[in-house]
Amino acid sequence: MIIILKSGCSAEQAKEFAASLQKKYGVQVNIWFGTQSTVLGLIGDTSSIDIDSIAAQDCVESVKRVQEPYKKANRKFHPDDTVITLPSGQKIGDGSIALIAGPCSVESSEQICEVAERVKKAGAQFLRGGAFKPRTSPYSFQGLRAEGLDLLAEAKKKTGLPIVTEIMSEKYIDLFLEKGVDVIQVGARNMQNFELLKQLGRINKPILLKRGLSNTIEELLMSAEYIMSGGNEQVILCERGIRTFETYTRNTLDISAVPVLKRLSHLPVIVDPSHASGISWLVEPLALAAVAAGADGLIIEVHNDPKHALSDGAQSLTPDQFDHTAARVKAAAKALGRAVE
Template identity: 60%
Template sequence: MLACKLASRSPDSKNNTIIKIKTAGKEISIGDGNCTIIAGPCSVESQEQYLEIALILKEMGVDILRGGAFKPRSSPYSFAGLGTEGLKILAEARELTGLPVVSEVMDPRDLDQVAAHCDLIQIGSRNMQNFSLLKEAGRVDKPVLLKRGLAATIEEWLLACEYIMDAGNEKVILCERGIRTFEPLTRNTVDIGAVALVKELSHLPVIVDPSHATGRRSLVAPVARAAMAAGADGLMIEVHQHPEEALSDGEQSLTPEQFAALTERIRAMV
């Protein structure tokens, strides 16, 4: 990586970056072989819905809760999240469970309030090359989870990471979530090889989102296992207590029972 001065692994270094997140309940380490499980519904739909699933996931041993408050949607008529109210519910879930929470930021103007309510800041695939947002994320003292863009090369992904790090924030987690190809039967094409390659090129943690990568509930578990076998440092999985009623991405969300079966197999692999 010619231009990735901060994200690249030096030729003689085998050290991996470990990102630690502390809450009142526990300390989470992401990277260097730690199997970090991030889970939750695609969107924060209501206080009752989110707190219920948060407690279920805590009992299942999840490390970090996810939930969208600001949702980038292909259609302007789709549910786009509860905004600030969703962030408040996420913060309430953190107090209730003791688990850290992550949510996506889409606009630099919302960055401070997302950072105030969340322990990790997610920059989604559609904003991977939103350079203004990347630079602003670099000034925030919170870990940033950077998803690979829909059609981004690995070098472009790492260079996007470089914008954040060069601006002062070196706590970056890379997330492979599939890239767009000519294949119509899955939402995206999962680049499992990218996990191994990025781990070779960079010292930063790499996780995989098999939910957005495939778009199909039946494929989440096998792709999750493949990701861990390829050396991923963790997984980001969508779980909803009633996927058929979800306001977004229900078709790729696991039920709690399906998620429990998956995590049992994943834990046995590491």
């Protein structure tokens, strides 16, 4: 249930009203102070609450019941867009296009530092790189693990780019925090690892949550709800393609998910055209489509030697190719009245 208060209602009155609702009905009440209105979000069993009685209060503008199971991620509870701001100043969700780029796997100091310098020069504001790698085959390269985190930290020190890397288990959370990971990525295979999501909800760190291979939009939002219900509301949603009957591409990019997610939720939405296609020449057109659809950012795989990459070389751009793609993304954003900063 959401309660929209009248514009003349002060912050103190809103807090007092929220406290009275919490005490009387035993529900959790979240207050959102927006630019146009103040919204109270009631979470819990609201079936016994008389809407007419609430609506009759002097400070209440309107009352609505919310049918969707996700509450904290729901735009009805939080009409304004959420903007994720890192301590270093980079933002995701402020209207500009955030560029996150780097190799699928961290392989060496030379590799990650070279790629970091090149993607920064092209306009990327974040460095991505896998230290822990989920692979279909147990015999494939699994990542450098803790050493990979150290190499990412080295590249961050050289370039100033905040790092984005994937976590595989809740047992690594302390290690990720200790190594200075700026944005923790939850991959598609762990989107419904609910114990991991619960633990990530207890830390103060942005979480990039990828949509699962065969998951619905509502299931993605419910996974975000797991994180947010724990207290961490810094969630970034990522559309990375879903599994369909089509076999030409690695996955099928659900471009419609971008405006749908932006309508249903206040959380930032980014797109991964690399995993969506699995083909390097498709990355640029899909990236441009994502910008046109309203995505808040892109996460793109870039490798200095894709032919010899230890993972996902076929979908990785070379630094020169990324230069071209980044330039076209900037041009598309500008045409749409947006920026890549």
